[in-house]
Amino acid sequence: MKRPSQEQVALSRRELLRRSAAAGVGLGVGVLGGPLLGSVAASPRKRLELRETDPWHSASLEFTLSPDSEQVLAGPPTTVWRYGVTVRQGPAEMVSPVGSWLGPIVRAKRGQTIRIRTVNNLAEPTITHYHGLDVPDTVDGHPRFAFGPGQSQDVVFSVLNRAGTYWYHPHPDMRTGAQVNMGLAGLFIVEDDEEQVLALPRGERDIPLVIQDRRFDPDNQFLYTADMVNGFWGTNVFVNGVQNMVRQVGTRVHRLRILNGSASRIYKLQFTGGSSPVPMVVIGNDGGLLAEPRTYPYVMLAPGERVELWADLRNQTVGSSVTLRSTTFSGAGSGQGSANINLVRFDVTRQEPESLTLPSTLSRIDPYRLADAVNQSNPRTYPISFMAGMGYHLNNAMFEMEATAANEVVPAGALEVVDLVNPALPVPRSTAHPMHWHGRQFQILSRTMNGTGAYLTNYNTVKDGLVDAGWKDTFLIMPGETVRFLMKWTDYKGLFVYHCHNLPHEDMGMMRNYRTV
Ligand code: C2O
Numbered sequence: 404m405k406r407p408s409q410e411q412v413a414l415s416r417r418e419l420l421r422r423s424a425a426a427g428v429g430l431g432v433g434v435l436g437g438p439l440l441g442s443v444a445a446s447p448r449k450r451l452e453l454r455e456t457d458p459w460h461s462a463s464l465e466f467t468l469s470p471d472s473e474q475v476l477a478g479p480p481t482t483v484w485r486y487g488v489t490v491r492q493g494p495a496e497m498v499s500p501v502g503s504w505l506g507p508i509v510r511a512k513r514g515q516t517i518r519i520r521t522v523n524n525l526a527e528p529t530i531t532h533y534h535g536l537d538v539p540d541t542v543d544g545h546p547r548f549a550f551g552p553g554q555s556q557d558v559v560f561s562v563l564n565r566a567g568t569y570w571y572h573p574h575p576d577m578r579t580g581a582q583v584n585m586g587l588a589g590l591f592i593v594e595d596d597e598e599q600v601l602a603l604p605r606g607e608r609d610i611p612l613v614i615q616d617r618r619f620d621p622d623n624q625f626l627y628t629a630d631m632v633n634g635f636w637g638t639n640v641f642v643n644g645v646q647n648m649v650r651q652v653g654t655r656v657h658r659l660r661i662l663n664g665s666a667s668r669i670y671k672l673q674f675t676g677g678s679s680p681v682p683m684v685v686i687g688n689d690g691g692l693l694a695e696p697r698t699y700p701y702v703m704l705a706p707g708e709r710v711e712l713w714a715d716l717r718n719q720t721v722g723s724s725v726t727l728r729s730t731t732f733s734g735a736g737s738g739q740g741s742a743n744i745n746l747v748r749f750d751v752t753r754q755e756p757e758s759l760t761l762p763s764t765l766s767r768i769d770p771y772r773l774a775d776a777v778n779q780s781n782p783r784t785y786p787i788s789f790m791a792g793m794g795y796h797l798n799n800a801m802f803e804m805e806a807t808a809a810n811e812v813v814p815a816g817a818l819e820v821v822d823l824v825n826p827a828l829p830v831p832r833s834t835a836h837p838m839h840w841h842g843r844q845f846q847i848l849s850r851t852m853n854g855t856g857a858y859l860t861n862y863n864t865v866k867d868g869l870v871d872a873g874w875k876d877t878f879l880i881m882p883g884e885t886v887r888f889l890m891k892w893t894d895y896k897g898l899f900v901y902h903c904h905n906l907p908h909e910d911m912g913m914m915r916n917y918r919t920v
């Protein structure tokens with residue numbers, strides 16, 4: 404796992420380039436600690452309501468971001484920045500700690516109204532984004548609302564999303580990667596009635612796994628250095644903050660909810676070992692359960708993406724071990740997929756009866772149709788490009804705090820077709836990008852591979868593991884590919900971002916606004 408090293412740049416380069424443009428940063432509504440209220444009631448979207456008598460009807464949480472320390476490696480402890488989350492009002496089960504540097508898992512219910520006060524105890528501005536949630540632009544963590552040390556921000560929103568594995572992390576301009584690398588990230592799991600009636604593994608067999616890589620200085624402190632092309636490259640891979648995680652399990656079915664919380668590293672997930680092969684049965688992804696389970700030879704998981712697996716260990720003999728690992732692939736960027744990495748080893752230590760069987764139907768998903776898109780014959784088209792000395796650009800431009808181009812003004816609530824185009828750039832600039840839209844979950848319609856030769860050979864090492872079914876908010880696009888998706892833009896009017904979730908790419912400007920009107 405050696406770190407690639409072309410076009411090393413300091414992350415401050417872009418800061419210098421845009422210093423003047425950024426002068427207004429942080430003067431947003433949240434900076435004085437006054438309430439920054441998402442206008443839930445004013446939303447044109449029909450609100451989902453939990454009954455007033457339901458203990459989950461509404462809740463109030465406090466998120467604090469503070470420096471702390473954590474024993475990560477043997478030897479000196481590592482300084483981390485940590486999300487603390489407390490329930491000020493509402494069910495105590497909403498928050499459960501993970502251990503390590505990760506923020507606790509927050510559990511919410513669809514239809515719930517949640518107030519969150521975020522307190523910044525760091526020495527720099529921050530803002531929290533709820534990745535995958537459909538919330539007003541004032542709640543969404545747009546970098547223009549970053550607020551300074553000692554200040555707080557209040558938001559309120561209604562949970563409109565279906566059951567699924569979402570997550571939260573900071574989103575300040577140019578500092579997202581650095582803050583996430585210090586430890587700031589956590590899962591935000593939504594539950595709903597549709598999912599609740601399904602016979603899925605629960606309790607200790609519903610296992611959240613957050614994969615992240617890190618590098619260290621000689622004193623065991625997190626190092627964050629990034630490369631304009633390849634991003635951040637860790638030397639150690641952690642799952643829930645643990646290297647070489649081992650879990651003792653019975654001969655039962657487990658639901659693995661996996662988040663790639665890494666800055667840049669892409670994983671190609673497969674099970675290995677065991678007394679009989681364990682298939683990669685996918686039951687969910689970014690926006691919750693698929694319509695029906697699907698089996699893949701392996702699953703690609705790019706930064707920001709989630710996947711949920713039905714890990715069936717019923718046929719394993721006691722004493723065997725099954726390992727979830729990342730295997731090799733090529734063409735996604737230098738260093739990507741160059742080694743096998745063991746992530747979690749499941750040691751089967753006991754025979755247990757299992758009554759669960761894989762449901763043939765998981766959830767209701769009405770497929771969007773191209774014919775229903777208001778721009779069906781004229782897709783919105785956003786190219787990825789590389790500007791020498793500046794990095795990757797989106798829609799032929801670099802991030803500007805408030806600006807949108809003409810093709811970035813979209814009709815709120817309308818169904819549209821969007822093409823994202825990743826050209827087959829010459830090596831070494833040719834790289835895959837995990838592309839993410841804030842706002843609504845969308846559906847991937849098609850992928851077109853225009854690359855030939857080595858681009859195509861490389862593509863064949865990843866293509867069968869791209870999980871495009873169901874609802875997505877982030878997808879991997881390989882060099883030479885065009886990904887076409889159908890998006891019903893959020894009903895909330897305002898300014899949202901879309902960006903590459905390779906965090907150094909995002910921080911160096913591979914991010915743009917879109918405005919719903
Ligand atoms: Cu998880 Cu805008 O990001």
Ligand code: CU
Pocket residue numbers: 532533534535839840841
């Ligand atoms: Cu997001």
Ligand code: CU
Pocket residue numbers: 795835836837903904905908909913
């Ligand atoms: Cu990128």
